Amino acid sequence: MHDIETISKKNEMIILLALILAASPIIITYLLLILSSFSEEMFTSLSLSSFRPTVVNWINVFKGKTAITGGITVNIWHYTLTTLLVALGITGL
Structure with missing residues (x-):
């Protein structure tokens, strides 16, 4: 008799990948917000070539x-x- 339910490593990785994909828009938005706070203009793209820190x-x-x-x-x-x-x-x- 098992008291603890276990999940296979494959299912664990699928759940982890789904959580990362679901959270990525929020994480990217906060990253852009933080980068914009250190820039003279709003930083709206993920291209770091236009980023001038200040x-x-x-x-x-x-x-x-x-x-x-x-x-x-x-x-x-x-x-x-x-x-x-x-x-x-x-x-x-």
């Missing part, structure tokens, strides 16, 4: 320039601290 966007965020066209500055550290406090409160630390 940290200007991150410098603007930390300076509070989140809406460049409106000239509005926002204290990002307030939101960061609030998020950290909520996360610590939820985890019980």
